[in-house]
Amino acid sequence: HTNLGRAPLSEVLFDKIKKHITGYGNLEFDVATGKRGKRGILAERYLAIISEAEAGTIVNNNAAALFIILNTLANRRKVVISRGELVQIGGGFRIPDIIRKSGARLVEIGTSNITTIDDYEKAMEEKPALILKVHKSNFAVTGFTEEADLKPLISLGKKYDIPVINDLGSGVLVDTSDIAGVKEPTVQNSVRDGASLTCFSGDKLLGGVQAGLIVGQKDLIGRIKKNPVYRAMRVDKTVFSAIEEMLGFYLDNTWKENIKLWRLAAVSEAELYQKGRAILERIKGGDKISLEGSLGEMGGGALPGVPLPSVALVFNCKISPRNLAALFRKASPPVIGRISAERFMIDLKAVDDDDADILVDIIKDILKKI
Template sequence: MTHSSPTATTLHTLAQPADLPALDKVLHQPELKPCIQQYGLTLVTQQLRELLAHLRTQALSQQLPLAKVTADHIIEQLLAKLEQITRSELKTVINLTGTVLHTNLGRALLPDSAVQAVAQVLTQPTNLEFDLNTGKRGDRDTLVEALICDLTEAEAATVVNNNAAAVLLMLSALAPQKDVIVSRGELVEIGGSFRIPDIMSSAGSTLKEVGTTNRTHYADYERAIGEQTAMLMKVHCSNYAVVGFTKETALSQLVTLGQQHHIPVTMDLGSGTLVDLAQWGLPHEPTVKEILQSGVDLVTFSGDKLLGGPQAGFIVGRKILIDKIKKHPLKRALRVGKLTMAALESVLALYRSPEYLPERLTTLSLLTREQSDIAQQAKQLQPSLQQAVGQDFEVSCEPMYSQIGSGAMPVESLPSFGLVIRYLGQAKASRHIMQLERKLRTQPLPIIGRIHKDALYLDCRCLSEQHAHTLNTRWSTIQL
């Protein structure tokens, strides 16, 4: 079959390059004045030039309808493009996954007091590194060090930008070109492919594995000690559990061994909590104070997990070792800024009154929510969500289990409640559920749930009253 050239009628309905308006003519349209005031002449001109170039290419290839080259139509496309490119990529989402400390969703939510503290230092000069008593340059760690030491009973402390940085700095400062002994069963990998062996290699330390995956004895550590040994290191397996035929050397034994050979014993505690969570009905997790009281020389842990603060990494313990760590060049590269310091000081201050933590610390408030309270919220949302998804789906209120997340107590679960959406049609359910999950995820205010056994689960544990009201209103007026 041969292809004929465009007919005269077709050519008449297609735009030619000459039909496109000049850039200056479009810019001077009265309708574009508010747009220029909002986005600025530079950006508007740049995007308009790119749009006209694209339309010209379409016209040359005879793919541009004549109706699409009017000034009104071009301005409409321009506004849509400007809105798209200026839209923030970092969006607020509604976490209905059931994971409280969700790494991909930003982990711990800051309490109001921390938000106010950050807002204050955003627009005002601060004494970040200025000693108000001496009038000389100060050390930013001093802003929170005394508070950390008071809460953990450590001799000294330093703060970096996350726990991986804390481990890296500790190894770089105390064990360069030296051996660090670790149980093979503790060579963990956590989210983002963070591996203990890789961190050691980056720090210039030599990993010396002892024991087996499931059993490591005191004698294994003892036999491994040599002239090049700089550290005995324990890693809290916070994001997995080994069960069955297992053996772990007691921390007290390792401390005794380290003291006998004058070798520091350190522990990467991972999540790290400052209070015994069991007092609120949660599983017990070793506290930083408990680990230090066992005689461990240094402990590293995170700020944005169980502690409930901003992203940060702590190194606490013996002053002589902390002082050496602070002098290492990496310390400056890994330090935190004033926003983190402001949030951190505010969150740590809440721990001075632990009896108020469930009400004042957002993370603990979410972890201790009553199932009955969550159930009531889910039941209020069910009718409007059912209306939004239509008759092809069934929305039911059901009990379910949340998890703490971010590697904290992986085998523990929290009784919760939420909404479960199932497909009622004859076609393959998984495809329709995945499409619905995507629709919720790509809303202006994204809603993140989880798919399990061809059903979409929306756990309401982390749903605020404000967002619940927003969802109820929106679902009552839209069709998903």
Template sequence: METYLRQIPAVNKILAEEKVQELLKDYPRTLIVDSIRGVNEQLRERILAGKLSSDSELAINRVVELLREKVKGWSEPNLRATINGTGVVIHTNLGRSLLAESAQQRLVEVADNYSNLEIEVESGERGSRYDNVSELLTYLTGAEAALVVNNNAAAVLLALDTLAKGQEVVISRGQLVEIGGSFRIPEVMEQSGAHLVEVGATNKTHLRDYEAAINEETALLLRAHTSNYRIVGFTKEVALEKLVKLSNDNNLAVLDDLGSGTLIDFSQYGFELEEPTVQESIEAGVDVVTFSGDKLLGGPQAGIIVGKEEYISRMKKNPLTRALRVDKFTLAALEETLRLYLDLDQVVEKVPTLRMLTLDLQILADKADKLKEALAELNSNLTIEKAEGYSQVGGGSFPSERLATYLIKVTVPGLTANQLANRLRSLNPPLFTRIQDEEIIIDLRTVKEEQISIIVNHFNKLLEGEGE
């Protein structure tokens, strides 16, 4: 061990190497020196842990290569574009919804200029950042007022903290959902200071269950739409209209957490499952509705709150609102996304998430044929198959909806499916795929037309030995 430790090259010795001198032309000396020390420290830790396989790992040329990789890592972004070949349209781990072209343009415009984020152009007086999207939201949903925070969990937290802090909130046991990152409705309620009152059973809740739970400590009734799962079979839940009537009879408020949230009826596009729209909740008389901006809506990450003016006004005055507020980029992208919904005949084509969810099967077949033919021309040893399959909506939306699609299945001689998947992810841009029956599966639903040639090039690089 001591022998190995003494073999770690000194900083000055590494700095004198020709390849390191080349690095110094492009990177600050301080960064290079700190990176050398970092590499040496990693080597020291490996030695002390008994993980060094041989003294060849301590050779000066090997250490220099480790240094070059480390420095290169500083110059490359961690957050970068990827190719989604999984077929999961609203893929949380891959950034969820893609923004419409017009929303992208608005982001660039706002980034490159000052903006009227919190100032009224007409009067020159200070204004509210929420005014930039409020009119669109109220027009599209039919609500009296609107507010936007940084995600839907924050929207629910703010609503509960404002309307029910220190009081009771009644919710069906079948709606105690867990959202992304293991956050659960009961935990959000606890953080808000509201007291959870569970009623009914997991599969069945009746109106009488809500009625029996209401007392002088009750502040509101909460419906949490189970957008990321379904309970089927011997089930019953109380209609929203009945919850609204019960709340009105008892001078309570109703909060409807839609989760994903949508402004269009997906049944017109052949979706079998019903997904309640925001407009339906408002029409039913709900006081406050919360939903996401970056799922079925197809915009940036945001938590949207719409409802009655008296409740939204109280939320705007809550100190939490400042902690949860959105920035100019979110507002710019959200405003432009919402503007596209003014034309329901065109929105499905212009919002990428909606377009991918409603793609014609023939378009998917043509894309699959194009990829298959291009891959077949690379190498006759590749095993390539076009097959029918199913995509997923993702993002906690339409959990059991299966979208018919076309897949390309690929195997490469000498590589397991896991090895191939790992190497495809190591290339730039990383390609994410599915694995089934020891085959790599590429679902064309989430692959852009212009990305097909990049995928082909990736396989070409692998066949030439890159990505190892």
């Protein structure tokens, strides 16, 4: 949930980074020579390895990643983008505004629902510096639609010697088919297809902390890191440590166990029903509370419109669902549920096993009051 900190961090990840951030740590020190080293070099190496790219770097969020790419490669020059990809991200920030603030000049092509490769071909007459592809990671357009895929755009870019930038938004490093039922474009696919640079977030489908990750051609990454603006966007030891450990989980294939987002998302309906029945047995709330199948969402600007089969505690009380939701928000700690079909519910897909005892105590207390 965007407003609740996006991807929850696992205790394993937190314990691993704790030793690096509570005392002295090697942020940018060359132990062999005793001289200043390069900041975040291990995290950047992991990033390049896992994404199969020549190089990678990290800034403070994906909006910053896109901004510095444009400011470095297209300042006072033209950038071609489909009108259907002029997205708005959280907090009211819009891709066109970011492009303009970077110093680049916007060249809009196509329409909101249809943009073809021919539209991009015609735009080459404008002699652009970049072709920008933006993945619609926080909304979906259905019906009479068409968009140019990444591969034809890359072929076009090679034809005119123009870099192609792929903004994946939420970004993902693994196949989401088994867990989410749909296959989200991966960072590795973008690199393999030939995108000059690919940027994405660290705190959405990656399951880490807020960061903007950039991977791609080594020469372009080098130019970005020489941009004076890069220093204003660099991250600290906490973020580097978290990204480094998180990428390590992907590299050693323990991401399903150690990245909390994927651990929660992978819990089956059968397991959720078992958890729910155990909670009901402890609450003994009678007909005030029941257990029902539900459909959740990944949230946080990722996998839009993709339902995640789940199980929820559903409250059937005389008090209105909005007033009941308010009571749960006033609890200590607050419990945030949702209202569906005029009923308040708590989706168990989002409830970690370690939080079950606290949740039971809060539900018992509130049911006594109503």
